[in-house]
Amino acid sequence: MDPLLKLLEEHALRTPVDLSKMLNLPADEVQRRIKQYEDDKIILGYKAVINDDKVDTDLVKAVIEVKIQPEREGGFDRVAKRIARFDEVTSLFLMSGGYDLLIFVEGHSLRQVAQFVAEKLATLDGVTSTGTHFMLKTYKEQGVMMDGPEEYERLKISP
Amino acid sequence: MPSERQTKRDFVAEHVRSIPRSGIRDFFDIVQSMDNVVSLGIGEPGFVTPWHIREAAIFALEHGKTGYTSNFGLLKLRRAICAYLKEHFYVEYDPNTEVLVTVGVSEALDIALRAIVNPGDEILYHEPCYVSYHPSVRLVHGAGKAIRTRAENRFALTAEDIAKSVTPRSKAIVLNFPSNPTGATLTREEVEKIARVCVDNDLLVITDEIYSELTYSGQHSSIAALPGMKERTIFLHGFSKAFAMTGFRIGYACAPTALTEAMLRVHQYSMLCASIISQEAALEALQKGMDDIAAMREQYRLRRNFIVKSFNEIGLPCHMPNGAFYAFPSIRETGLTSREFAVQLLEQQRVAVVPGDAFGPGGEAYVRASYCGPMSDMEKAAERIALFVRGLK
Numbered sequence: 001m002d003p004l005l006k007l008l009e010e011h012a013l014r015t016p017v018d019l020s021k022m023l024n025l026p027a028d029e030v031q032r033r034i035k036q037y038e039d040d041k042i043i044l045g046y047k048a049v050i051n052d053d054k055v056d057t058d059l060v061k062a063v064i065e066v067k068i069q070p071e072r073e074g075g076f077d078r079v080a081k082r083i084a085r086f087d088e089v090t091s092l093f094l095m096s097g098g099y100d101l102l103i104f105v106e107g108h109s110l111r112q113v114a115q116f117v118a119e120k121l122a123t124l125d126g127v128t129s130t131g132t133h134f135m136l137k138t139y140k141e142q143g144v145m146m147d148g149p150e151e152y153e154r155l156k157i158s159p
Numbered sequence: 160m161p162s163e164r165q166t167k168r169d170f171v172a173e174h175v176r177s178i179p180r181s182g183i184r185d186f187f188d189i190v191q192s193m194d195n196v197v198s199l200g201i202g203e204p205g206f207v208t209p210w211h212i213r214e215a216a217i218f219a220l221e222h223g224k225t226g227y228t229s230n231f232g233l234l235k236l237r238r239a240i241c242a243y244l245k246e247h248f249y250v251e252y253d254p255n256t257e258v259l260v261t262v263g264v265s266e267a268l269d270i271a272l273r274a275i276v277n278p279g280d281e282i283l284y285h286e287p288c289y290v291s292y293h294p295s296v297r298l299v300h301g302a303g304k305a306i307r308t309r310a311e312n313r314f315a316l317t318a319e320d321i322a323k324s325v326t327p328r329s330k331a332i333v334l335n336f337p338s339n340p341t342g343a344t345l346t347r348e349e350v351e352k353i354a355r356v357c358v359d360n361d362l363l364v365i366t367d368e369i370y371s372e373l374t375y376s377g378q379h380s381s382i383a384a385l386p387g388m389k390e391r392t393i394f395l396h397g398f399s400k401a402f403a404m405t406g407f408r409i410g411y412a413c414a415p416t417a418l419t420e421a422m423l424r425v426h427q428y429s430m431l432c433a434s435i436i437s438q439e440a441a442l443e444a445l446q447k448g449m450d451d452i453a454a455m456r457e458q459y460r461l462r463r464n465f466i467v468k469s470f471n472e473i474g475l476p477c478h479m480p481n482g483a484f485y486a487f488p489s490i491r492e493t494g495l496t497s498r499e500f501a502v503q504l505l506e507q508q509r510v511a512v513v514p515g516d517a518f519g520p521g522g523e524a525y526v527r528a529s530y531c532g533p534m535s536d537m538e539k540a541a542e543r544i545a546l547f548v549r550g551l552k
Contacts, residue, residue, distance in 0.1 A: 003457070003461070007461070011534075018465065018538065021464060021465045021468040021469065022461040022462070022464050022465045022534075023461070023464065024464045024468070150207055152207045154198075154201055154203065154205070155187070155201065155203075156187070156190045156191065156196060156198040156200055156201065156511055157183055157186055157187040157190050157198065157200035157201070157202075157511060157513060158183070158187075158200070158201055158202040158203055159181070159183050159202050159289065159290045159291070159339075
């Protein structure tokens, strides 16, 4: 993977000038590559990782295990893409093992999530069962520890 | 100072009294008294030890591993060390008789010197260099002799310069590549030439390769691996830099049986053995930590590129170091001594770098800036150093 992508994945706010110094590349080359990645839909967006516990929000998050009946043509794709279009769905994966799809959903209340499952998801053609697990607390999100990076002391000057 | 009652005699040994206080320690005291300092003065990895290695230490404690080990160190660790050296350094040691686990490379260097130096023996080393080489030689009543390395040669040591410095009293040479503080590395050809001079002059080589995993381009070449060199080499290495394990204090010395036996005599009566907890953690590092090294090295590479480019833009000429995690820019253009530069930079902009003369007179007109801290520190430091240098004009 291009180290530029890795750097942006870690910290998307770095300036092209800083990136160019780190990668030993001209700044306009960095800018050109970023534009190309965006055009090619390799970079799909830039988002902040927010600690929801510290923000006044009543966001409810859940993961849902879904079993579906694969179709003769298209396999799991048609149903999966249909589910993915709902606003409540933040991530969706096809899985190996005891169920087929793993869905991450968000709602403003327990009720909203429950309604989504009962009314939209479970009633879809092809969905044979669902199992919903509500998230209680986040410790780590997208590689970031929620209470910040580990603090450790170093001598300010050492040989 | 509170008055202390004077004794008639000065109990401190003369050779200890003659060792100057470390230049780093003086500077450390000034830095400690200040807040909001961005430090490029750190001589250890800016990462905490990878979790799986720390977890192995906890596991060892939980299972009651709290006793002494063999003086040599745990056999399973020595075996892992030998396998690692064979695979990555192309040199073979016998885990039963040729490896000694020590309390960091610092102890390994000390026992190596104590094992080989007779009073007055001349020990060569290159300079600017790690702060402890000269004092360590003096502590064993040896005569240290510095060989200057130069910026125009990227601070690599040349065989020619060794040949010029050798005298009939010369017994050994201490090598440290990649080098602290210059980041210099040696190519295979340079190592081969140095090896030839050592054989020609019947020198023992003590090679401190603690930074070898932090080599950014080309492959690290150990002098121990060259034909005819193992028998005249004491190879020192450890876990501090590659695995970010400085606080575990764990290193090792490898050498032919007779030399290892001599070092063991010193080690068994002075240190007994390295901490068993650290040894267990070190084993985990060797068995499962190779990816950690690569990941940290890539982070250092980015920080190095950034800080070196910044120094050159600011007008402090800096070669691109190929190893370790230190940049060594020249501050000659500013007209300040390295100490004045470091103190004024600290006072005016709250950035700590280490004055080059702390690494021997050859380091004057340079400062050591370590890039092992987080990228955000590099960015802040570069900005502040630019302001400082602009203010000097």
